[in-house]
Amino acid sequence: MTELDLKDRLTASVANIDAPAELLDRARAGGSRRLRRRRFTSLATGALAVALIGGIAVTGQAILADTHPEVAAAPAAGDPYGFLLKQPTRGDLAGDQAYYDQVVAAWQGSHDKSENKSRGIFDDLRGTPQVAWAGSTPAGRAAIVVQQAYLHHHEDIQLDREGLYTLIGFVGPGTDGKPKVVADSYPAPGVGLATGFVVGDGPKALIVLDTGQQVGWSKERLYTPDGHSGRQYTPLKFTDGVSIVSLPDGVNVDSLRIRALPVTGPSGLNIHGVPGQGAESVGDNRLWSDSGSMLWAMTPGAEGLAKTAEDTLRNTLDAARDPAAYSFGFSLWTGYGKTANGSDLFIGELVLDRDLTRVYAVLKKDGKTTIVPGGVPLQESPLPVSIKLPDNQGWAVAQKDADLSYRIDGGNWSTPRKNALLIPAGRNAEVKVATSNGETTVQLH
Amino acid sequence: MVTRGDEFDDFVRGSSTRLLRTAVLLTGDRPAAEDLVQEVYERVYVRWRWIKGAPEPYARKALANLVANRWRRKGRKPEVALAAGHDRPTPDGSDDYAVRDQLLTALQELPPRQRAVIVLRYYEDLTELQTADALGCSVGTVKSQTSRGLEKLRLITEPAILEGLR
Incomplete structure (x- = not known):
């Protein structure tokens, strides 16, 4: 058989496959959603908190009369922010005309x-802007402003139909103490609704708009000692149309999430400016993902595990991972071996969404499977993977392309093994990591 | 200025079947292949105005990376070689059928990078240089992966299938 024959056979094997007719529509719709996520306005780059400035109290009705004019046409269906036009300004700063x-x-x-300017959403504004909510937050004053606009078909915009919609602007304190729009949005079909935004340096507060449903917030994904991962959502309490969460120092804004409760199905709600809430969430910081599958024997006598090692590791970690993770990348490398007590040992990594990759060991004996989390590996460490196994089963270590050997209590070095190694338990265990860049000895703890 | 209007539509219509077939060869799984191809086109849609020259290489590269990185979307089951959803051709009585099926199955047993090299070189007809560009690796890697891939295919298929290939 020639190369041409192989090509012919490959061609013949898929000759009966044709692209579905609706693929183009799906691609366009998905592409539009991606564009919207990418271009969702982010005008603020880290506003500083300012001192709370007291407002001048006037009656809400007076403000309502001034800031809620009649509009010329009925809003289009699917106008989720439209209800904000039908109610007076809310919040503890309601009535502060100067702030308005x-x-x-x-x-x-x-x-x-x-x-969003390139989508033309501001090209045909209608009526006047209205402050739907104005209030004090741990970061200073914040507000939500809405205005109607007639949205036309336009490059990059995603609409069910042209019509009158309600635009929304999320406002926080700017560096000069004056309000600054940190985000604006329009309702787009098929995309999670932006109802949350963060304000202040840090940030200091999460503000979530009340859309009439129960909503929870989560600070971060939790990784438990038994190898499981997931999120716990704290129900939000809404007052005056919003919920204000004071965020702890050092919070990672990328990890924040809100979602409709109970936790079933997609969230449907987004925090503006927080990446990783949808299809653009994938990120690959895996340790070794630049080649195909890699199987690394860690001990002698484990050849029988090679065929199933990858699947065993993957299926075990898959069953324990956060089921709500949007994307996940499994290990492309798998170490396998036999521990002193006869357990099957597998090691590898798993990354969820934009989190840092984590390494794991899986022990399997007598039908019982145990996950041993190895935490977040230090990519630049001479020995990125070092997992202490329970029950005196030693340490599982790995460094791609390195020759690894060990010694216990100053004894002789073991015969080197490539890429991954199981080290038996013992006092003063050390690993010698030999690469093309030299040798390093690592003390195990 | 290039827009995402008719030109994008024409590109998808003109390339989707071929890209889907490549994806099926790379994954062995028709539903997964459709998802991947859709994702590729979504990415092309986003990047349309910045893609210089023909969009096919960009799309092919995106597809190869998606497959090689083995990202799984929510709810996706791990890839299975020629999974139940694969549209198996109806046996037509031709002598080639069994060999075809065997070759597809064997492809899925190759590591992703080797499989991608074989598919791009022998199905997509790319040169070693084009394959290296699509996979983001060196020509040397393409050569070695091709050699290993063919060798492995030899071992797991009837020798007759790859007889004469080096």
Whole structure:
């Protein structure tokens, strides 16, 4: 058989496969969603908190009369922010006309800088901007402003139909103390609704708009000592149309999430500016992902595990991982071996969404499977993978392309093994890591 | 200025079947292949105005990376060689059928990088240089992966299938 024959056979084996007719529509819809996520306006780059400035109390009705004018046409269906036009300004700063003026000025001055400008959402604004909520937060004053716009078909915009929709602007404190629009949005079909935004340096607070459903927030994904992962959502309490969460110092904004409760199905809600809430969430920081599957024997006498090692590791970790993770990358390398007590040992890594990759050992004996988390590996460490196994089963270590050997209590070095190694339990265990860059000795603890 | 109008539509219509067939060869799984191809086109859609020259190489590269990195979307089961969802051709009585099926099955037993090299070189007809570019590796890697891939295919298929190939 020639190369041409192989090509012919490959061609023949898929000759009966044709692309479905709806693929183009799906690709366009998905592409539009991705564009919207990418271009969701992020005007703020880290606003500083400012001192809370007290407002001048006037009646809400007076403000309502001034800031809720009639609009010329009925909103289109699928206008999730439209209800904000039908109610008076809420929040503890309701009635602060001076603040309203600043918010509206900030809104009107933000359009040219908005990434949604290219979609034309500000081209046909209707009515006047209205402050739907204004309140005090741990980061200072914040507000939500809404305005109607007639949205037309336009490059990159995603619409069910042209029509009158309600735009929303999320406003936080700017560095000069004046309000600054941190995000704007329009309702797009098939995309999670932006109802949350963060304000302040740090950030200091998460503000979530009340859309009439029960909502929870989560600070971060939890990784438990038994190898499981997932999130716990704390129900939000809404007051005056929003819920304000004071965020702890050092919070990782990328890890924040909100979602409708109970936890079933997709969240449907987004926090503006937090990556990793949808299809753009994937990120690959795996230790060794630049080649195909790699199987690394860690001990002698484990050849029988080679065929099933990858599947055993993957299936075990898959069953324990956060089921709500949008994307996950399994290990492309798998170490396998036999421990002193006869357990099957497998090691590898797993990364969820944009989290840091984590390494794991899986022990299997008599039908019982145990996951031993090895934490987040230090990519630049001479020995990135070092997992202490329970029950005096030693340490599982790995470094791609390195010759690994060990010694116990100053004894002789073992015969080197490539890439991964099981080290028996013992006092003063050391690993010698030999690479093309030299040798390093690592003390195990 | 290039827009995402008719040109994008024409590109998808003109390339989707071929890209899908490549994806099936790379994954052995028709539903997974459709998902991957859709994702590729979504990425192309986003990047459309920045893609210089023909979009096919960009799409092919995106597909190869998606497969090689083995990212799984939510709810996706691990790939299975020629999974139940694969649209198996109806036996037509031709002598080639069994060999075809065996070759597809054997492909799925190759590591992803080797499989990608074989598919791109022998199905997509790419040169070693083009294959290296699509996979983001060196020509030397393409050569070695091709050699290993063919060798492994030899071992797991009837020798007659790859007889004469080096």
